[in-house]
Structures are given as C-alpha cells and as structure tokens.
Amino acid sequence: MKNLAKTLGFSVALILLFASVTYVLPQMKGEAPVDKAVDVGELTMDSFIALGExxxxxxxxxxxxxxxxxxxxxxxxxxxxxxxxxxxxxxxxxxxxxxxxxxxxxxxxxxxxxxxxxxxxxxxxxxxxxxxxxxxxxxxxxxxxxxxxxxxxxxKDGNAVTVALPKAAPAAGKKDGVAETKPPQAQGPEEVIAKFGCAACHSILKTQSAIGPSLNDVGKRLKIDQIRASIIDPKAEIAKGFPPIMPDFPTMTVSELEMVVKFLAQPTTAQP
Ligand code: HEC
Ligand code: HEC
Incomplete structure (x- = not known):
C-alpha cells in the first residue's frame, strides 16, 4: 500500500475534483437528456471531513x-x-x-x-x-x-473548519450546470475504472487502496444487481465499516456502467 501512496494520492485528488463538478444525468437508463442539473455528485464538506477521518x-x-x-x-x-x-x-x-x-x-x-x-x-x-x-x-x-x-x-472539536474544499476541475467547462465537453467514452472495463478513478479508493486490478472495500473479489460477495446499485446510488447502502464517501458518477454512460458491472461481477477480478 505504501509504495502506491503517491499515485493513489494523485488519483484521490483527481476523483475529488471530479466529484465536485456538477453534471447532468443524460445517458443513464437510455432516457432522453434531462434539462435539470443534478448536483448529487458534488463533494460536500461533510464527505471531505469523512475522508479526513x-x-x-x-x-x-x-x-x-x-x-x-x-x-x-x-x-x-x-x-x-x-x-x-x-x-x-x-x-x-x-x-x-x-x-x-x-x-x-x-x-x-x-x-x-x-x-x-x-x-x-x-x-x-x-x-x-x-x-x-x-x-x-x-x-x-x-x-x-x-x-x-x-x-x-x-x-472533531467543533471548531470552525477553515480548510477550503478542493476546487472543481478547470477542464470541465460548465454552462448553467451542463457539461460542455464530454470526456471520451471508455472502451473496456479497465478504461472505465481508470476514467472514474475507482482505484483511488478501491483495491482493483494492480492497485491497492483501503478507503473502500476491495473490488477484486466483490463478485463473490455481491450479486450483479447489488454491484450495479452500489455504483448507481452509492448512498443507498453503505458497506459496513466504511465511510459514506463514494461519489456518484453522473457522467457514466449506460454502456460504461454495464462494462464495469459485468467485470466486477466475475467471481474474482484479481490479476495474477
Ligand atoms: C511515527 C509516529 C507518528 C506518526 C505516524 C504520526 N505522528 Fe504526529 N506526532 C508524533 C509525535 C511523537 C509528536 C510530538 C512531537 C512533535 O511535536 O513533533 C507528533 C505531533 C503531532 C502534531 C502536533 C501536536 C501538538 O500537540 O502540537 C500533530 C498535529 C500531528 N502530530 C499530526 C499527525 C497526523 C495527522 C498524522 C498522520 C497523518 C501523524 N501525526 C502521524 C508522532 C507521529
Ligand atoms: C472516493 C472514494 C471512492 C471512489 C472514487 C469509488 N468508490 Fe466505490 N466505494 C467507496 C467506499 C468508501 C465504499 C464503501 C461504502 C459504501 O458502500 O458506500 C464503496 C463501495 C463500493 C461498492 C460496494 C462494495 C461492497 O463490498 O459493498 C462497489 C461495487 C463500488 N464501490 C464500486 C466502485 C466503482 C466501480 C468505482 C469507480 C467507478 C468506485 N467504486 C469509486 C469509495 C469509493
């Protein structure tokens, strides 16, 4: 875990940046794009403090x-x-x-x-x-x-928190809460994992992180529907012993979601 700390630190920074950007939810479930901005993915001070703890x-x-x-x-x-x-x-x-x-x-x-x-x-x-x-x-x-x-x-002592939240990623241009540039569609489960920074918090593929449960054997613990639900709505069910800091991924497309869900649902996704 220690030798990975550097890359993980960067990935956490990146995902916190992602998490703090407001997007709309156009592609989920193949629905027509909604015009209302959904800010569920926003990083709050409470989840930042939970990360610190x-x-x-x-x-x-x-x-x-x-x-x-x-x-x-x-x-x-x-x-x-x-x-x-x-x-x-x-x-x-x-x-x-x-x-x-x-x-x-x-x-x-x-x-x-x-x-x-x-x-x-x-x-x-x-x-x-x-x-x-x-x-x-x-x-x-x-x-x-x-x-x-x-x-x-x-x-923790009830003092005023003077630390500023990490700023939103400058590359993600927004207009009225709508992302102007869409990042390219991931082509396989590994790309989905890289694009959304899952490895910042989870042990998966060749990286280790203990912020969230290991995903290497999540297919043994959870049914495919539960895995899908954990990603679509992380707050619905919180894995025991972990803080509720997993962000939503409102920009994830249906096909990206299905690729990563299928991949994680295998009994073990651990690499040799
Ligand atoms: C290897 C042991 C060790 C580790 C690991 C360690 N500390 Fe310390 N820390 C100390 C010692 C010993 C002191 C007291 C001596 C000093 O003032 O530097 C101290 C002092 C401090 C102080 C000042 C406390 C005061 O009363 O003024 C803070 C704040 C602090 N540490 C935070 C942290 C945080 C946060 C971490 C984890 C990210 C951490 N430390 C990890 C040993 C450690
Ligand atoms: C900022 C940290 C963070 C990121 C990034 C993150 N997760 Fe999580 N995830 C967690 C934490 C913490 C939990 C456990 C608490 C909970 O259930 O929400 C969790 C839970 C899960 C679970 C349920 C696991 C179980 O054993 O119950 C799955 C599946 C999951 N994450 C998949 C993903 C995928 C896929 C990605 C990338 C698209 C991702 N996570 C990104 C922190 C994160």
Whole structure:
C-alpha cells in the first residue's frame, strides 16, 4: 500500500475534483437528456471531513503513534484548535504558522518546527520530532489528503473548519450546470475504472487502496444487481465499516456502467 501512496494520492485528488463538478444525468437508463442539473455528485464538506477521518485512522497511519499509549499526544483527547494557538505562542516555537489550520498543516509537513515537550527524539532535548513528514515516504499523503485531515481535526472539536474544499476541475467547462465537453467514452472495463478513478479508493486490478472495500473479489460477495446499485446510488447502502464517501458518477454512460458491472461481477477480478 505504501509504495502506491503517491499515485493513489494523485488519483484521490483527481476523483475529488471530479466529484465536485456538477453534471447532468443524460445517458443513464437510455432516457432522453434531462434539462435539470443534478448536483448529487458534488463533494460536500461533510464527505471531505469523512475522508479526513478515514485517512487519519487508515492510510495516514496517524493512530500508530497518536493513541493512548503515550508515544505521541493523543490528538483525539484534546481540542487541537485551541492547543495549536498555545503552541504558536510558545517561546520554543520555530515555525511560521499563524492559526490552527497552518499549525496543523505545518505539524504534518515539518514536525520539528515545534516539538511537544517530552516527545522529542531521544537525546535531542525536544528539538527534533520523531514524527515523519507525512508527504514523504512511507506515508506520502497528497495535498488534498492532508487538507482533508486538517478539516477533520478542526471539525472533531467543533471548531470552525477553515480548510477550503478542493476546487472543481478547470477542464470541465460548465454552462448553467451542463457539461460542455464530454470526456471520451471508455472502451473496456479497465478504461472505465481508470476514467472514474475507482482505484483511488478501491483495491482493483494492480492497485491497492483501503478507503473502500476491495473490488477484486466483490463478485463473490455481491450479486450483479447489488454491484450495479452500489455504483448507481452509492448512498443507498453503505458497506459496513466504511465511510459514506463514494461519489456518484453522473457522467457514466449506460454502456460504461454495464462494462464495469459485468467485470466486477466475475467471481474474482484479481490479476495474477
Ligand atoms: C511515527 C509516529 C507518528 C506518526 C505516524 C504520526 N505522528 Fe504526529 N506526532 C508524533 C509525535 C511523537 C509528536 C510530538 C512531537 C512533535 O511535536 O513533533 C507528533 C505531533 C503531532 C502534531 C502536533 C501536536 C501538538 O500537540 O502540537 C500533530 C498535529 C500531528 N502530530 C499530526 C499527525 C497526523 C495527522 C498524522 C498522520 C497523518 C501523524 N501525526 C502521524 C508522532 C507521529
Ligand atoms: C472516493 C472514494 C471512492 C471512489 C472514487 C469509488 N468508490 Fe466505490 N466505494 C467507496 C467506499 C468508501 C465504499 C464503501 C461504502 C459504501 O458502500 O458506500 C464503496 C463501495 C463500493 C461498492 C460496494 C462494495 C461492497 O463490498 O459493498 C462497489 C461495487 C463500488 N464501490 C464500486 C466502485 C466503482 C466501480 C468505482 C469507480 C467507478 C468506485 N467504486 C469509486 C469509495 C469509493
């Protein structure tokens, strides 16, 4: 999972961008194009925060150290927004942060800018942090993922979330909520998976991601109709133990949907 983090980070960024763009639903079920814009695919702050929580507990590996065992401050037990401001005004503070958002971001990117007393590397007299920079190997979170975690850390104590949602993809020109340029139709299931960034969140083909359930053996767990329903309306049924962050794909054509559904419905789609 770690060696894939970089590409996945990019894919997550991409899919979040896709998810935040409003499209119409012209091709689903072969219906005539509707003229009303359907904004179900829009990325909300709530799903962005849910993504942050998922990354904090999963791919970010934060809870390996930030837990009740005392290896690092347990961020879930205190108001990180309030504490951030205390850190910035501490005489030991070496960083450039001005508010809680920039402090949290800096803590993840340059952990040694401020080292919480008693938590420094042995012998460094609390001048060097044992925490790895989270944008570097092995954690390698993308900018969007780091922002999602900051949003989650602000939200968890009821503080104002100052992080901006990732912006919509500039390439997707819109006019009155209608996409002007349609991306080309995918030719096979692998292209559908690539086009809609499924691998950003799911283990599928040769990539690994634990944000959503593995799709390599989804054909063993779900009937073909359930797979189709999970993609058409992800919110209808949420797989246990996963956050409700799977986006809708309003630009997916019926034939793209059927290609990927048929592919996933095979007992195992895992590659050798
Ligand atoms: C290998 C252990 C380790 C991992 C993994 C780790 N941290 Fe840390 N972190 C620490 C330690 C130790 C400190 C305290 C020393 C310091 O201030 O740098 C710390 C400090 C922090 C602080 C500042 C806390 C304060 O009270 O000022 C924040 C915020 C933070 N980490 C966030 C994160 C996030 C978010 C992740 C996951 C993306 C993460 N950390 C992953 C060990 C870790
Ligand atoms: C932003 C992350 C994300 C993306 C992108 C994404 N999914 Fe998901 N998906 C999830 C999560 C999280 C779940 C589990 C929660 C739920 O059921 O909604 C899920 C559930 C599913 C399920 C049900 C699996 C089960 O075991 O119940 C299927 C099937 C599925 N996704 C297919 C796809 C396909 C196909 C694509 C690309 C067209 C895709 N997903 C893109 C996050 C994502």
């Amino acid at each position: 998922n990354l904090y507990n999963g791919k970010g590996t934060c809870t390996l150290c930030h837990n009740q065992l005392g290896r690092a401050p347990d961020l879930l037990t205190f108001d990180v927004g309030k504490v951030s401001l205390e850190r910035i005004s501490d005489s030991q503070y070496q960083g450039k942060a001005k508010d809680s958002e920039s402090y949290l971001r800096e803590s993840m990117l340059q952990p040694s800018a401020y080292v919480v007393k008693g938590f420094g590397k042995k012998g460094s007299n609390d001048t060097e942090s044992p925490m790895p920079a989270v944008d570097q190997a092995p954690i390698q979170l993308s900018e969007v993922e780091i922002s999602a975690i900051v949003a989650y850390l602000q939200k």
